[in-house]
Amino acid sequence: MLGLIYPPKCPFCGRILERGEEGWCASCQEELPWTGPDDGKAVDGCDACLSPLWYGDAVREAVHRYKFEGGRIHAKLFGRLMAQCLQDRWTGRADLIAWVPLRPERRKKRGYDQAELLARRVGELTGIPVGRALEKTRATATQSQTGEDEARKSNVRGAYRALSGLDLTGKRVVLIDDVATSGATLAECASALRQAGAESVVGLTLARAR
Ligand SMILES: [Zn+2]
Numbered sequence: 001m002l003g004l005i006y007p008p009k010c011p012f013c014g015r016i017l018e019r020g021e022e023g024w025c026a027s028c029q030e031e032l033p034w035t036g037p038d039d040g041k042a043v044d045g046c047d048a049c050l051s052p053l054w055y056g057d058a059v060r061e062a063v064h065r066y067k068f069e070g071g072r073i074h075a076k077l078f079g080r081l082m083a084q085c086l087q088d089r090w091t092g093r094a095d096l097i098a099w100v101p102l103r104p105e106r107r108k109k110r111g112y113d114q115a116e117l118l119a120r121r122v123g124e125l126t127g128i129p130v131g132r133a134l135e136k137t138r139a140t141a142t143q144s145q146t147g148e149d150e151a152r153k154s155n156v157r158g159a160y161r162a163l164s165g166l167d168l169t170g171k172r173v174v175l176i177d178d179v180a181t182s183g184a185t186l187a188e189c190a191s192a193l194r195q196a197g198a199e200s201v202v203g204l205t206l207a208r209a210r
Contacts, residue, residue, distance in 0.1 A: 011074050012062045023077050032058060035208075040089050043183030045190035046175065047092075049203035052085040055179055059207045063178055067114050075114070078178075078206045079121025086126060086174065086204055093172050094202070097123045098133035100160070100177040100189050106139075119176040122204065128174065133196070134160050134189055143181050152184040160189045162196035169197035180208040 007016045010025035012032060017025055024032075033054035043049040053059050066074040086094075099119040107113045116132075123130035140159050146152045162168070173193050180186055180203060190201040 011066070011077055012058045023080065028058065032056075037089060043180065043186055043203060045187035045194075045201065046183075046203040047200050048090065049180055049183060049186065049205065049208060050082075050085050050089050051180065051205045051208040052081045053207040055181070055207040055209045063207065066178065067110075072112070072117060075117035075121050079118045080125060082118060082176070082204055082206055083122045083125035086122065086202075090174075090202060092200070092202070094126075094128050094174045095171045096133065096168070097126075097128050097130040097174045097176060098189075098193065100175065100185055101132070101134050101136050103136045103139060115177050118178065118206065122174070122176060133162060133166060133168070133173070134192055135163060136160055143185055144179065149182045149184070152182040153187075156185050156188045158188075160185075160192050162192045166196045168193060170199050171197070172200045172202070173198045174202050174204050177203070177205045178207070180205045182209070 009016055010028055012024055012028040015025050033056040035051055035054055040048045040050045062074070066078065097119050099113070099115040101115065102110070102113045119130050122128070136159055138159050140155050143152050143155065146155050175186060175189055175193065177186060183203075186203040190203070193201050
């Protein structure tokens, strides 16, 4: 019934899906900037950064819509793409899925934390336990609107810490965010996780900048 009232749309281009199309449309399947199996190069602080997509125009718009409208519907599909990417490209062990958190004030205003929704979806599909591990201690400017790499680093420096008393000794953590631009946020969070004892940290995002 719901399908008749709200026909499923492609989250990337907004077109109503045709019969036989599931998740996203055939032309996006063809044209989106999908990454290849060898594109998981390491970023500062993470052993790898895995993302199914490059952060291009259609992806940027979809992520923006995801943040500010209809988060839960998009999380299902985006989380599925990310879970698939992790399963295809990461052969190492993973003990915990954590995410880059919003500040509590921001989360309350938006009604959800988009990275947490992605983390929970990836956990559901992979069977890896999901847990709150980090907190954001101060506001930061939006990374994608912050100029140089150096400015991005200082924008997030010291902005995240592991929950007090959290012991991650020997744990291999998958760290989730929606987008990696310079990788500075992932690096900052990865360092907080390592300070809590994490043995390794793998970044997993829907998209990353080239
Ligand atoms: Zn589409």
